[in-house]
Amino acid sequence: MSTKLKNIWVIDDDKLYTFLLTKTLAKLQACDNISVYENGKLGIDALKQQIAQKGDLPELIFLDINMSVMDGWEFIEEYKKLADGNNLGSIIYVASSSISTDDMAKAKSHKEIHDYIVKPISAATIMSILEKTARTN
Amino acid sequence: MATEFGDVDDMIWSYFENSPDVVFILDKDKRILFYNKNASKYILSDSGKSVEKGDSVYNYISPKMVESFDIHFHKTLSGQQIERNINVFNPINDKWWSVSYQPIHKNAQIVAVSITISDITTIKKTERQHEEISNVSRVGGWEADYINNTNSWSPVTKQIIELPDDYPVGMYSALDFYKNGNDRETIKEAIRTALETGQGFDLELQVKTAKGRTIWTRTKGKTESHNGKVVRLYGTFQDTTEKRNIYEDLLISQQYYKSLFEQNPNAVFALDLNEKFISVNENAALLAESTVPDMLGNSFAPYCPEDEVGRVMENFNKTQKGKSISYDCGFITAKGNRKEINITNLPIIINGVVVAIYAIAKDISESISAKNQLEKSEANLRTVFDNTDIGYVLLTESFKIVSFNNHAQAYILSKGQSPLRENEYMTGTVDDARSIDTAEVRENVRNGKKVIYERNIKSTGNDDQWYNITFHPVSGLQNEVLGIIMEIENITARKKSELELNKSFNLLNEQNKRLLNFSYIISHNLRSHTSNIKSILTFLEDAENEEEKAEMMEHLKNVSNSLDETIHNLNDVVSINNSVNLIYRPLFLIEFISKATDVLKEQIIQKKVIIDNKLLIDTSVNFNPAFLESIMLNFLSNAIKYSHPDRRPVITLDSYIDNGQFVLIIADNGIGIDLEKNGDKLFGFYKTFNGNSDARGLGLFICKNQVEYMGGKIEVESELGRGTTFKIFFK
Numbered sequence: 111m112s113t114k115l116k117n118i119w120v121i122d123d124d125k126l127y128t129f130l131l132t133k134t135l136a137k138l139q140a141c142d143n144i145s146v147y148e149n150g151k152l153g154i155d156a157l158k159q160q161i162a163q164k165g166d167l168p169e170l171i172f173l174d175i176n177m178s179v180m181d182g183w184e185f186i187e188e189y190k191k192l193a194d195g196n197n198l199g200s201i202i203y204v205a206s207s208s209i210s211t212d213d214m215a216k217a218k219s220h221k222e223i224h225d226y227i228v229k230p231i232s233a234a235t236i237m238s239i240l241e242k243t244a245r246t247n
Numbered sequence: 248m249a250t251e252f253g254d255v256d257d258m259i260w261s262y263f264e265n266s267p268d269v270v271f272i273l274d275k276d277k278r279i280l281f282y283n284k285n286a287s288k289y290i291l292s293d294s295g296k297s298v299e300k301g302d303s304v305y306n307y308i309s310p311k312m313v314e315s316f317d318i319h320f321h322k323t324l325s326g327q328q329i330e331r332n333i334n335v336f337n338p339i340n341d342k343w344w345s346v347s348y349q350p351i352h353k354n355a356q357i358v359a360v361s362i363t364i365s366d367i368t369t370i371k372k373t374e375r376q377h378e379e380i381s382n383v384s385r386v387g388g389w390e391a392d393y394i395n396n397t398n399s400w401s402p403v404t405k406q407i408i409e410l411p412d413d414y415p416v417g418m419y420s421a422l423d424f425y426k427n428g429n430d431r432e433t434i435k436e437a438i439r440t441a442l443e444t445g446q447g448f449d450l451e452l453q454v455k456t457a458k459g460r461t462i463w464t465r466t467k468g469k470t471e472s473h474n475g476k477v478v479r480l481y482g483t484f485q486d487t488t489e490k491r492n493i494y495e496d497l498l499i500s501q502q503y504y505k506s507l508f509e510q511n512p513n514a515v516f517a518l519d520l521n522e523k524f525i526s527v528n529e530n531a532a533l534l535a536e537s538t539v540p541d542m543l544g545n546s547f548a549p550y551c552p553e554d555e556v557g558r559v560m561e562n563f564n565k566t567q568k569g570k571s572i573s574y575d576c577g578f579i580t581a582k583g584n585r586k587e588i589n590i591t592n593l594p595i596i597i598n599g600v601v602v603a604i605y606a607i608a609k610d611i612s613e614s615i616s617a618k619n620q621l622e623k624s625e626a627n628l629r630t631v632f633d634n635t636d637i638g639y640v641l642l643t644e645s646f647k648i649v650s651f652n653n654h655a656q657a658y659i660l661s662k663g664q665s666p667l668r669e670n671e672y673m674t675g676t677v678d679d680a681r682s683i684d685t686a687e688v689r690e691n692v693r694n695g696k697k698v699i700y701e702r703n704i705k706s707t708g709n710d711d712q713w714y715n716i717t718f719h720p721v722s723g724l725q726n727e728v729l730g731i732i733m734e735i736e737n738i739t740a741r742k743k744s745e746l747e748l749n750k751s752f753n754l755l756n757e758q759n760k761r762l763l764n765f766s767y768i769i770s771h772n773l774r775s776h777t778s779n780i781k782s783i784l785t786f787l788e789d790a791e792n793e794e795e796k797a798e799m800m801e802h803l804k805n806v807s808n809s810l811d812e813t814i815h816n817l818n819d820v821v822s823i824n825n826s827v828n829l830i831y832r833p834l835f836l837i838e839f840i841s842k843a844t845d846v847l848k849e850q851i852i853q854k855k856v857i858i859d860n861k862l863l864i865d866t867s868v869n870f871n872p873a874f875l876e877s878i879m880l881n882f883l884s885n886a887i888k889y890s891h892p893d894r895r896p897v898i899t900l901d902s903y904i905d906n907g908q909f910v911l912i913i914a915d916n917g918i919g920i921d922l923e924k925n926g927d928k929l930f931g932f933y934k935t936f937n938g939n940s941d942a943r944g945l946g947l948f949i950c951k952n953q954v955e956y957m958g959g960k961i962e963v964e965s966e967l968g969r970g971t972t973f974k975i976f977f978k
Binding site for chain 2: 124126127129130131133134207208209210228229230232233
């Protein structure tokens with residue numbers, strides 16, 4: 111069973127983190143394309159563009175919480191509006207360095223968020239997420 | 248005149264003429280032959296006419312009397328002597344007259360009639376009185392005749408026994424009326440003795456009348472003897488029930504008085520003029536803790552407290568002069584205990600002379616001590632009322648002032664109202680600030696509700712005073728409102744500490760927020776670095792070549808620098824919160840502005856920033872120098888950092904005074920902040936909020952903490968795309 115996905119998006123403003131995550135995903139040959147967006151707004155804009163062009167939507171999104179312009183929570187609200195009750199088919203993982211239980215609880219309250227993972231994301235974690243995502247798809 | 252009757256003696260004539268009676272002599276034809284002086288007077292006063300000899304008597308007789316006169320006159324002419332009594336009644340003087348008709352004979356022939364009218368009123372009245380007296384005393388008579396063997400009872404005797412007048416009397420049946428038992432035996436014995444010895448008797452015995460009433464009677468008996476033998480027994484019989492009752496009443500009342508004396512709840516005693524006890528009742532002995540025999544004949548003096556002897560003696564002397572007197576004094580018992588008594592001295596007067604002193608003493612020790620206690624507790628209550636820290640005004644239901652204490656008065660005066668006065672009405676608004684007026688209070692109080700509010704009085708001299716005002720309804724047994732108690736409690740101290748508490752609460756809240764921020768810093772900023780280090784280390788371990796290793800080492804260096812910077816910033820935050828006794832002094836703002844622009848010189852030149860300084864050269868604030876340096880640097884660098892790319896950045900520095908507080912304005916024409924979206928994050932510990940990846944989000948957070956630590960605050964106004972204005976309020 112292939113665990114390789116087509117598109118994985120990373121929405122995070124920590125450049126070092128995105129660099130390292132991208133490198134890990136490439137090493138694992140997790141997907142064909144990795145797209146990085148520096149904040150929620152850029153992520154949403156990209157989603158809108160893909161929907162408009164009937165392009166490929168990401169199967170998996172790693173979403174940070176603390177970002178400027180539009181944070182992770184705001185992104186989720188916008189994502190809900192965009193989906194308008196429909197499943198856009200993306201599995202969203204909140205990946206944050208925060209170990210605050212408040213953030214974890216908040217993440218659980220959104221059904222759009224599949225799970226909350228604390229950074230750094232190990233290769234093993236990525237593997238299991240890929241497996242799950244592939245199965246879902 | 249005398250000649251017609253022949254030898255009429257002058258003396259007889261004189262008697263006739265001067266008789267107290269009215270005398271007429273009429274001939275057979277009823278003409279007046281003679282009349283005496285009184286007759287003339289009588290007729291004159293009766294008929295208003297002067298009498299003339301030879302006149303018909305009819306001239307002087309009232310028509311009513313004619314008929315009876317004729318009858319009597321003609322009877323007399325036929326030889327009868329007539330004497331009759333006439334009662335002429337008039338309301339003032341009830342008169343009795345005796346009228347006698349006397350035939351006058353001459354040669355065995357009746358030739359004339361004399362009429363004599365005598366005033367018998369006095370006799371008649373005396374008679375009547377006798378009758379009345381007899382009736383009242385009800386003395387009857389009785390007799391037993393042993394010769395003729397007859398008994399007789401007078402009508403009164405029969406009346407006493409309630410027998411009809413015609414009751415046939417027998418001696419023995421008489422005895423049967425005496426009450427069976429002792430009374431009957433006594434009378435029988437008395438009669439037997441009388442018959443044997445001739446000795447009389449006088450007995451007070453009870454009799455049962457024919458109608459069954461029991462009455463007291465007095466039976467007196469006397470004997471009449473003939474040849475040594477009693478032949479007749481007679482005497483009186485009298486109803487003495489009333490007398491007896493009076494006597495019994497007397498006996499009873501004597502007992503009453505005796506028991507009144509002996510059983511009197513008060514101590515009662517009599518003293519002779521030498522203050523020696525001549526009679527003492529049991530309670531007096533009890534009061535004196537002695538006995539009646541021990542007290543009798545002894546002096547009152549030892550019972551009198553030494554310090555009161557003078558007063559007591561003076562009062563005794565007054566009583567000896569006939570004056571009744573009542574007073575309180577001490578009393579020393581035989582056992583030496585002191586009691587408080589109320590004593591009333593009355594003189595005992597016999598034949599107008601005070602012979603002794605009667606005294607009634609009441610032990611009032613308890614009531615005195617109770618009274619003292621009551622007075623004491625009343626005084627205590629009053630003292631409490633006057634000296635309590637709470638002001639009280641007692642009001643009637645209609646807000647009439649019954650009483651108030653000093654604190655209440657002070658409160659009213661501090662409000663600038665006219666002083667409270669008893670019996671005056673508390674008018675108008677009770678509390679102007681809340682416009683709680685008497686009507687509202689009354690309405691609530693009438694419904695049994697308390698009215699409570701706080702009142703703040705600003706005073707010129709001292710600090711503000713805070714009062715807690717409560718109107719309590721005072722209810723009676725039927726839940727009716729009897730009055731209102733207004734309670735005024737000065738709660739300034741409490742209020743102040745409450746305000747202080749609020750302040751510290753806010754401070755704590757702030758500190759808590761900072762702590763939350765701090766934990767945020769830990770969870771986000773520090774964690775992000777450590778998570779990156781962890782990742783890099785993984786890559787280092789798995790590095791396939793030297794080139795990759797070197798790249799990772801470079802990343803590690805960068806992370807290390809970022810971590811160092813974050814820790815430095817954290818240290819700044821912690822140091823603010825630890826600077827307990829921070830120095831502050833007047834600082835010239837200009838100095839610190841130039842310091843900051845010096846540091847930012849490169850960027851200012853690069854971005855061609857205009858600094859428009861409207862501050863006066865000597866504008867100074869009382870602040871900590873290090874804090875001010877950090878604040879100026881942060882705000883200016885932010886203003887430069889978030890400058891608008893389409894226009895030349897202008898930073899305006901200005902100041903104004905708000906409510907005595909110095910306010911520094913730092914305004915820019917930069918990109919602005921969407922406060923609605925990011926306002927809450929603005930001073931929080933976020934990395935960035937403007938999309939500027941090199942922004943130091945920590946800066947504002949630190950500034951805010953520093954300003955607040957110095958007792959000031961920061962406000963922000965901003966419009967996206969147009970600029971931001973920060974206002975720093977210095978304490």
